Amino acid sequence: MIAPAVRFPLWGGTVDVAVTDAAALPDAERTARSVLAAVDRACSRFRPDSELARVERSGARQPVGAVLAALVDAALRIAEVTGGLVDPTVSVAALGYDRDIAALPADLPHRPVVRPAPGWGRVEWWPARRMLRVPPGVRLDLGATAKAWAADRAADTIAARYAVGALVSVAGDVAMAGPAPDGGWRVGVGDDHERPAPGDPVVTVGGGGLATSGTARRTWRRGGAVVHHIVDPRTGWSAGPVWRTVSVAAGRCVDANAASTAAVVRGADAPDWLTGARLPARLVAVDGTVRTVAGWPS
Secondary structure (H helix, E strand, O other): OOOOEEEEEEOOEEEEEEEOOHHHHHHHHHHHHHHHHHHHHHHOOOOOOOHHHHHHHHOOOEEOOHHHHHHHHHHHHHHHHOOOOOOOOOOOHHHOOOOOHHHOOOEEOOOOOOOOOOOHHHOEEEOOOOEEEOOOOOOOOOHHHHHHHHHHHHHHHHHHHHOOOEEEEEOOEEEEEOOOOOOOEEEEOOOOOOOOOOOOOEEEEOOEEEEEEEOOOOEEEEOOEEEEOOEOOOOOOEOOOOEEEEEEEEOOHHHHHHHHHHHHHHHHHHHHHHHHOOOOEEEEEOOOOEEEEOOOOO
């Protein structure tokens, strides 16, 4: 069964919304757009009027809304469980990614001076009271988790509100909720979720989350060097050239994204780490060699 679906551009990529009942698709699209707009207002680093930007400018403890609170909770939890390899205090802006990817110059002059991330432990967060302080000199970039969290939230909301099975993909991070269509959801996996290449695998998934992190897209040049958006918090520079893409399946898209991003940063020992965590994954090395672990279908 091919589920009714719609696609629209957002955040330098595309969003796909699919449901098991065609009649619910217009409402599902509106719901997804509403969820994504709320996330953008809460934490966009390209909007000076975002709630997070307001908190950072203040330098003081500030109350935050429910969406930003959930995003901060998710980001700090993921930083902890990945041992700091997915850290919301990394700075892709220091590498030149300070605007929408489509607006970046082809080659930014000068190689930047980069430093290790300040560290997620410096973020002051009181979850019970929804109070947040970002100390001076620290900036929060929730992008590594926000789009996956948004996919989870949108899929959950659509499934519950309209009593349908729902799939929401945000820039290739896929969340599924409610009953799957007959035969399951068919999801393509590759370097570019917008332009699948011949031979890219398609997997059948019954639910949960599926995320792909990679270094083939969202790249630019800085001082003659090719850089990408996955930053190693330990160095402040783009993660080393070991994996071109890593795809991970998990119970939630936000957890799949955390694992796929951490695997790119971990480098050569990522397969053993994913196997130990029992997370099915497909890893593609920079030379095109493919490795699967923990039950990823062959």
